Amino acid sequence: MTGAMTGTMTGTMTGKVCLVTGASSGIGRATALELLRAGHTVYGLARRVEKMDVIQDAGGHAIGADVTSEADLDRAVQAVLDQHQRIDVLVNNAGTAVHGAAEEVPMERARQVFEVNLFGLARLTQLVLPQMRERRSGTIVNISSIAGEISLPLGAWYHASKHALEAYSDSLRQEVARFGVRVVVVQPGIIKTGFEDDTPRQLREISGHGPYAEVAEWMARRAEEGFGPGSKASDPRVVGRAVAEIVAARDPKPRYAVGHLADLLLWVNRLLPDRLYDKMVTRQA
DSSP: OOSOEESOOOOOOOSOEEEEESTTSHHHHHHHHHHHHTTOEEEEEESOGGGGHHHHHTTOEEEEOOTTOHHHHHHHHHHHHHHHSOOOEEEEOOOOOOOSOTTTSOHHHHHHHHIIIIIIHHHHHHHHHHHHHHHTOEEEEEEOOGGGTOOOTTOHHHHHHHHHHHHHHHHHHHHHGGGTEEEEEEEEOBBOSSGGGHHHHHHHHHHSSSTTHHHHHHHHHHHHHHHSTTOOOBOTHHHHHHHHHHHHOSSOOSEEEESBTHHHHHHHHHHSOHHHHHHHHTTTO
């Protein structure tokens, strides 16, 4: 494991035992804090333990682990089970992205996106499910994105990973419902998390000097404007609050779209024919 588990290990808090991945920043951190405010026992999991001090200060715990390392995940899950004998809620939030033309993105970077966004998530789910299934109770929340349904130029690998996550979640939901385990997908819209800061750099680095340079620069400027001064991007707490409500709900919906423009963009994508949608998103590219 890439770091030790830290925090007060009393196990005396009321509520559910929750494990949140990608908890060192953005949506993961906000979700961990919202679950703590709701009275749950929360374990944040991320590679950077030092970035989870705020979770520990709020009464939570921090586990240093890489979601692409099976050994790390084994140890993390076992540590929580040793302390509480159960994990009631798994929030699969850890994610990464690469932006550039599909023709130009190096395959090793594309594979890494899938390792984090799908395969690491799926392995952690496999480790947590047996005790949920045996207790006939549990909630798995997979943080997808509106990118799980829509697609934009120069984001093929990120979009593909989130599309895959949506399908994986649908099948998983169908499989485990009979055991009392709930699977919910959250589709954040435009959220200011810091996650987006690398997008313009990646676009220019990977596709800024070849046949896709013009569209790469257009997309980079669009990203900078979308998250710059005056941006209407939502605070990640809107996602954290949605997750807390899902955990508290008796019968949550399979999907929740949250944050700036989430509902609108999904509606437009579902409404328009493919060719018309393509023209809309590439009209200035």
